[in-house]
Each structure stands twice: as C-alpha cells, then as structure tokens.
Amino acid sequence: MFARVDVHEAIRHILAISRSEIERRQVVVQLALNAEPPIVFGDGVQLQQVILNLVVNAIDAMSDIHDRARELKVVTRVVDGTALEVSVRDSGIGIRRDLVQKIFQPFYTTKANGMGMGLAISNSIVKAHKGELHAATLLPYGSQFSFTIPLPDHATP
Ligand SMILES: Nc1ncnc2c1ncn2[C@@H]1O[C@H](COP(=O)(O)OP(=O)(O)OP(=O)(O)O)[C@@H](O)[C@H]1O
Ligand SMILES: [Mg+2]
Known part of the structure; x- marks a missing residue:
C-alpha cells in the first residue's frame, strides 16, 4: 500500500530489529x-x-574481516532536490568489478546459505x-549500495 513513509523512521526500525545481530x-x-x-x-x-536486505548483506560482507573495524554506515540525502537517496556502506570484502551486474540476478549468491x-x-x-x-566499490575497501526514491512532488504517475 502506498502512503507517506518516513525513511529515517524506517532505517531506525530496521537497525533496532537488527541490533542483537x-x-x-x-x-x-x-x-x-x-x-x-x-x-x-x-x-x-x-x-x-x-x-533490511542491504543491512544484512553489509553485515555478511564483513564477517571475515578481522584486521579492521566492521563499520556499517547509513547515509541519506536529497539529490538535486528531486529524490531521496539512501546509501548503505560497509567496510567488508567489496564487490569484484566483473560481478557488479551479476549480483542483481535472481539466485546469484556467493554465500553457503544464501538464496x-x-x-x-x-x-x-x-x-x-x-x-x-x-552498487559501488569503496576505496580502500568495502562497498556501497544506494537507492533513490523520487520525492513526492517529483514522482511521475
Ligand atoms: N555489501 C556487499 N558486499 C559484498 N558483496 C555483496 C554485498 N551485498 C551483496 N553482495 C554479493 O551479492 C550477492 C547477492 O546478494 P543478495 O542479497 O541478492 O543474495 P544473498 O545475500 O546471497 O542471499 P539472500 O539475500 O537471498 O539471503 C551476495 O551473495 C554477495 O556475493
Ligand atoms: Mg542478501
């Protein structure tokens, strides 16, 4: 059902339910x-x-990282006054350049128990x-997944 959504509230809710993990x-x-x-x-x-998908992926991408901090950063901003952007960044293993397209395909997983x-x-x-x-690879390590949603005034019908 489409309605007004407070994206910051949604982010806080997902982080709250993921807290123990x-x-x-x-x-x-x-x-x-x-x-x-x-x-x-x-x-x-x-x-x-x-x-939630992006947060879980970010956490998973850091599970083998032991020589640096495991950092999950969630950033929001308004882009060009027309869209809201949510970025989920991690300090994990990163995405191989040749796999950046593949990871969006259904059933593509590198995880033992991934779907x-x-x-x-x-x-x-x-x-x-x-x-x-x-998706983007971050330097010196990690990845960033960003999505945009048009702001209410700019949503095309
Ligand atoms: N933050 C990330 N860092 C590095 N690789 C990632 C990241 N997010 C996704 N990937 C890669 O993309 C693949 C596909 O991700 P996707 O979320 O579609 O499936 P999954 O996490 O493997 O399984 P599911 O989400 O169905 O439990 C992952 O298996 C992983 O190889
Ligand atoms: Mg996943």
Missing part, C-alpha cells in the same frame, strides 16, 4: 541521516525490506517506486 557480529553503526524532510510516497513495508534473492527483490521494489538501486 549487529552486536553479536561486532559491527559499529554510524548514521548520517541528512535528508530533510525524510518523507517519500511509497510502500513502507517494502522499503523496510530493501533497507541470492535479496538484491533482485530489492531492485524490483525500488523500480516499482520509480527509483534506482546501484
């Missing part, structure tokens, strides 16, 4: 929630699902909101 896996969370106002028109449950559906589903949800989901 975040603590158990010794992940440090940083927030930079800069989008103002943080409101989009969308399906709140689906947008939470996208954020490979998280990013495929997230991508369709973001597209259904007329936004975009992108």
Whole structure:
C-alpha cells in the first residue's frame, strides 16, 4: 500500500530489529541521516525490506574481516532536490568489478546459505517506486549500495 513513509523512521526500525545481530557480529553503526524532510510516497513495508536486505548483506560482507573495524554506515540525502537517496556502506570484502551486474540476478549468491534473492527483490521494489538501486566499490575497501526514491512532488504517475 502506498502512503507517506518516513525513511529515517524506517532505517531506525530496521537497525533496532537488527541490533542483537549487529552486536553479536561486532559491527559499529554510524548514521548520517541528512535528508530533510525524510518523507517519500511509497510502500513502507517494502522499503523496510530493501533497507533490511542491504543491512544484512553489509553485515555478511564483513564477517571475515578481522584486521579492521566492521563499520556499517547509513547515509541519506536529497539529490538535486528531486529524490531521496539512501546509501548503505560497509567496510567488508567489496564487490569484484566483473560481478557488479551479476549480483542483481535472481539466485546469484556467493554465500553457503544464501538464496541470492535479496538484491533482485530489492531492485524490483525500488523500480516499482520509480527509483534506482546501484552498487559501488569503496576505496580502500568495502562497498556501497544506494537507492533513490523520487520525492513526492517529483514522482511521475
Ligand atoms: N555489501 C556487499 N558486499 C559484498 N558483496 C555483496 C554485498 N551485498 C551483496 N553482495 C554479493 O551479492 C550477492 C547477492 O546478494 P543478495 O542479497 O541478492 O543474495 P544473498 O545475500 O546471497 O542471499 P539472500 O539475500 O537471498 O539471503 C551476495 O551473495 C554477495 O556475493
Ligand atoms: Mg542478501
């Protein structure tokens, strides 16, 4: 159901339900929630699902990291006055350049117990909101997954 969604509330909710996992896996969370106002028109449950998928992937990507801090950073901002962008960054293993397209395909997984559906589903949800989901490799390490959702005034019917 499409309605007003407070994206910052959604992010805080997902981090709250992930808290014990975040603590158990010794992940440090940083927030930079800069989008103002943080409101989009969308399906709140689906947008939470996208954020949860990205957070779980970020945590998983850091499970073999022992020589540096495991940092999960969630950043929001308004882009060009037209869209709200959510970025989930980690200090994990990163994404091999030749796999950047592949990871969005259904059933593509590198995890022993992965389904490979998280990013495929997230991508369709973001597209259904007329936004975009992108992956990027961070330097010196880690990755960033960002999605945009058009702001209410800029959503095309
Ligand atoms: N933050 C990340 N850092 C590095 N690689 C990632 C990251 N997020 C996703 N990937 C890669 O993309 C693959 C696909 O991710 P996706 O979320 O679609 O599936 P999954 O996490 O393997 O399984 P599922 O989400 O269905 O439980 C992962 O198996 C992993 O190889
Ligand atoms: Mg996943």
